[in-house]
Structures are given as structure tokens and as C-alpha cells.
Amino acid sequence: EDQVTQSPEALRLQEGESSSLNCSYTVSGLRGLFWYRQDPGKGPEFLFTLYSAGEEKEKERLKATLTKKESFLHITAPKPEDSATYLCAVQARQYSSASKIIFGSGTRLSIRP
Template sequence: EDQVTQSPEALRLQEGESSSLNCSYTVSGLRGLFWYRQDPGKGPEFLFTLYSAGEEKEKERLKATLTKKESFLHITAPKPEDSATYLCAVYPYSGAGSYQLTFGKGTKLSVIP
């Protein structure tokens, strides 16, 4: 069974205090790993796709990296507007016609001014 575990569950940072969020996964084969941002009461907002170990993607203060067992979302000098829940999802090899994403529970990030 495909599993996605995110840690920590919650993270409080001071504005400007850099940190990393972790997503570890167990899948039979990985077609892709996705990071989403979710604000309260809203839908997941797409951030990044990573396809192979060693790949990195950047967007403003966020950088996502991927290894064979986990992904990290690095947040550099965060601002209060970065406060949200960050979701990791995997797109595994599950046979032809299978397109479902398996999500982790998310990390709730709070950035304090």
C-alpha cells in the first residue's frame, strides 16, 4: 500500500527563520511527487512536481528536493503570508489507467511576524 508521511505535523517559525518540511513515501514505483499549498477552507494550490531523485524546483522562497525515499520543502526567510498547510502527494505506478494521487496529512506552517 502506498504511504505518504509528512513531518512535522505543525511548525511555528519566526519571520525570516528558515526551515524544512519533510515528506517520506513508500510506493511500488514513483511517477511523480507533488507539493501543494492549502489555505483554510480552500482547495490545494499546485506548487511543484518532481519526477526523479536529485531533481530540485524553486519558486520564490520555496525549494523542493527529491531523493529515492523522501522529499523536502525548504522555506528560506519565510514571511507571514507563507502560513498555510503544505501537502505532499505521490503519483505511483499503479497500472494503466490509474491517475490517483495519494496525499499526506500535511504540515501546518505558521510564520509569526
């Protein structure tokens, strides 16, 4: 069964303190791995897509990496506005035209000024 596990559940950092969020996945053939940001009461906001092991993507203070079993979201010198829940999701190779994505439970990130 396709599965996504994220750790830690919650992470509190001081402003400027870099860290990493982990996403481990089990999927029957990876089509794509996605990172989303979700603010309270809002919809997931797309951040990155990673397709194959070794790939890296960057956006401002965020950098996402991918191995065959895990993805990491590295946050460098975070600011309070980076506080949110970060969701990892995978899409498996399937034959339907519009394939679902499977989400993890998320990491709730809090940055203290």
C-alpha cells in the same frame, strides 16, 4: 501499500527564520511527487512536481528536493503570507489512464511577524 508521511505536523517560525518540511514516501514505483499549498477552507494549490531522485525545483522562497525515499520543502526567509498547510502527494506507476494521487496529512506552517 503506497503511503506518504509528513513531519512535523505543525511548525511555528519567526518571520525570516528558514526551515524544512519533510515528506517520506513508500510507493510501488514513483511516477511523480507533488507539493501543494492549502489555505483553510480552500482547495490544494499546486506548487511543484518532482520526477526523479536528485531533482530540485524552486519558486520564490520555496525549494523542493527529492531522494529515493524522501522529499524536502525548504522555506527560506519566510513571510507571514507563507502560513498555510503544505501537502505532499505521490503518484504511483499504474496502468490506468487517470491515476490517483495519495496525499500525506500535511504540515501546518505558521509564520509570526
